[in-house]
Amino acid sequence: MFEVLKNYSWELLLGLNYLIAVITAISIILSNVNPTKTLSYLILLLAFPFVGIVIYYLFGQEYRKSKIFERKNVLNQHRIKEWKNSLFLDSDIIQRIEDNLLEDKIRLVKLLFRSERSPLTIHNRVKVLLNGEQKFKALFEDIDKAEKTIHLEYYIIEDDIIGGQLIDLICKKSKDGVKVRLSYDYVGSKLTSRAYKKLKEAGVTYHPFMPVYFPKFTSKLNYRNHRKIAVIDGKVGYVGGINVTDRYVNIPGSDRYWRDTHLRIEGEAVGSLQLHFLLNWDFLTDYDLVIEDHFFPKPEVNDKALVQIAASGPDSDWASIMEAIFTAINTADKSIYITTPYFIPNDEVKTAITSAARSGVEVKLILPEKGDSWAAQYAGFSFVEEMLESGVRVYLYTKGFVHAKTMVVDDVFATVGTSNMDYRSFNINFEINALVYDRAITKELSEVFNEDLKSCRELALDSWRNRSKVQKIKESFNRLWAPIL
Template identity: 55%
Template sequence: MEFIKNHIWQILIVFNYTLALSAVATILLKKINPTKALSYIIGLLALPFLGLIVYYLFGQEYRKTKIFSRKNVLNQTIIKKIQEQLELNTKSINKVDDLLDQKSKLIPLLYNSEKSKLTINNEVKLIKNGDDKFKLLFKDIKEAKNHIHLEYFAIEDDQIGTELLNLLCEKASEGLEIRIVIDDVGSSISSKMKRKIKDCGIQMHSFMPVLFSKFTGQMNYRDHRKITVIDGKIGYVGGINVSDHYVNANNDRYWRDTHIRLAGEAVKPLQILFFTTWDFVSDNALEMSKSYFPDHNCKENVPLQIAASGPDTDWSNIMESIFIAITNAEDYVYITTPYFIPNSEILTALQVIARSNIEVKIIVPKKSDSWIAEYATNSYLEMLLAAGVEVYHYTKGFVHAKTMVVDGVFSTVGTTNMDYRSFNINFEVNALIYDKKISSELTEFFNEDLKDCEKLEWQSWKKRPKRTKIIEAIARLMAPLL
């Protein structure tokens, strides 16, 4: 014991580097991106203890280790049957508008990587901002007859959140099955409200609970999805969480966002996605029944796929879909995102098509809700401007919409930001829509937003102060952790 007391630091250092060298060996064997690998190796060897902590929190590739299991849901007979019913042969896929042309490459990509079926018999309504979303959502909830499922990154029991939760309690008293999944870091619900929810008979679980959620920030893998499924017939997905921040009637700062309301076949894969999360967060396996997957008879035929990604998928499905859509653009690409901290693949794709005389326009907030994300985003803009990309700062308030339109025939709306965290770490979901009408409406949204933007000019942007550029460079180094 005396020896240990006298040599405690030497022992700890030896222990640290034993673990660090083991981690280095693991990194090398994984054959990950060389830049990323080198960053972690330098951190492990140059920063005793701190390097290990950073690697433990951010460096492990859970997509490979499969700690997030989906087998209990996906192996059930009813789910397999639903997936088979959604199966489309080549002839059916070819019925999709011929103008999709090369954009149709997305269909087999998502099917081959994650068995994401193309669904055709769908109705899609675009929703602009939280005020309109909650009016529609509350109406649909009031008319619900069987069950309501919610999966949200952020639910707060403020004014709009309390209104929603009280309404769900009313529906639970009518005998409906109500299930809620909240992210433990993103959400904030008081103990009093949680007791009321439980007493109402609503089942609610937190995704990956943490001890001190208010102090964890963005650490670890989070459920960033915003999903609602009502009676298996109506679905909602997009960027709008349940919080007064998203309702301009209750918010001091104007909040610009986009969501969609779905009815039809696409609700089924959205429902399956909810159940895979529910299976992970709940203690008891839920037996599927046909009541969760009723038949549909929509009047419209909007082709779309539900794309999901996260540590439970083999591939970065949404990022790959965005990449293919960009690289196959022939006329234009319009992107709106609150956080633009792209990986090298997306950054290169945008620069290449812009230099190929394809119109590329990107809207990002002038003033973000995170100063470090704002500086990190701004660090990428000069090289985009130099390549001919048109970049616009949204000035009316905060733009939180996550949308993209390509050539007027393909569009995507969902929860995915153009950043490392959405592409590689968080659980995300997007609707990929192959429809000229929806693309046209989203383009109108985009052009309306441009009226509230400042266009950046390359010559003036690159003259910003050196101090600002240094802060941006530091923020950019932290980009994979944001």
């Protein structure tokens, strides 16, 4: 018997592999997920023995419907319900807003409220921050002024120069009596033992998001918290694309340049950022979080800038950010300006973009000429020819790496946040975006977009079609894995 196993070990292992692959394939088909994604996984399982199974169980399982991320404790607390009720807008107010400011973008407001109960907030002051230099200067000043709470939630925090400055500052504030809560993604962040020791000694409460330890590795690696949230005293909030590490800060004279966009918000919308931080914090901790009144102070802002916060991830019933982007594109009358570092749109968003361009809407798209992921870069390039054929004007950013995740529609709507325009952000990662319905802010973001165009080269359809066969092969190969990149 042992001799038979020894002589036919490879055949037996291969047979076992395909038995597991077939069972897994049946499970994937019965889950009724996106057909393109289903086909990608089936090809992976059948064409790549052993490797395909490992990759699927690491990256491919769908948790949106399984409710393992369900979070109820925070939402059920009286203070949260009271805060939400304070932001309720009756039909008469919504009608006046619709007539005067939103035009047909009211569909977005209703979509997010019905899918995620995300309130439209009116009294806000919004400031656009370009690159890490502006973001960290403002953030550090606000943290230094904190009196009660500092809540930070980041995909990447590293113990380098800028990360060390943040850690030193929050440790100082914690020692001064400010309650500091820090959430960081276990996979994205890199903190040294020295940093952990410093945080612990200062009394900072910190938790990693879904640590990846064997044997639980397979169920957690793929679902990461890609959000970047900061909330100070419940009064000031930050959201956007900028993580906490040195590469997000541009040093004069350096060869490296990182182009990014963030928002600083004061007013009612800060409460929504606070809520999502608390939902995540409650999920990470073993104890029930008690919501204190000072988490949601009465806003002192009289400025009017309409803001809605959209959050999505495996914990939500709907892909809210993707649906918001899809709806915004479909309601465009004049222009759509998109900046994204990773462009791997699903069929719905791709069709919306190309249809808008063919219908006469001015659609411009900025992508990085050189990305930080060759697989995602080539997968994204595989969509460019179809964009150009549809009339989308595509630009490659040449000054450095563009990491901003923004979209401006018709000079009345803009979104800035953490979500890339790809499958991972739409369906897998935990993301958060600010949706702004304000002509002044959208005008500013349009000007930023046009300024970025000065550091781009526009692609022409004829020359793009003549790119090398090697590049076309790379694009086609990597596009096969688009749903799992």
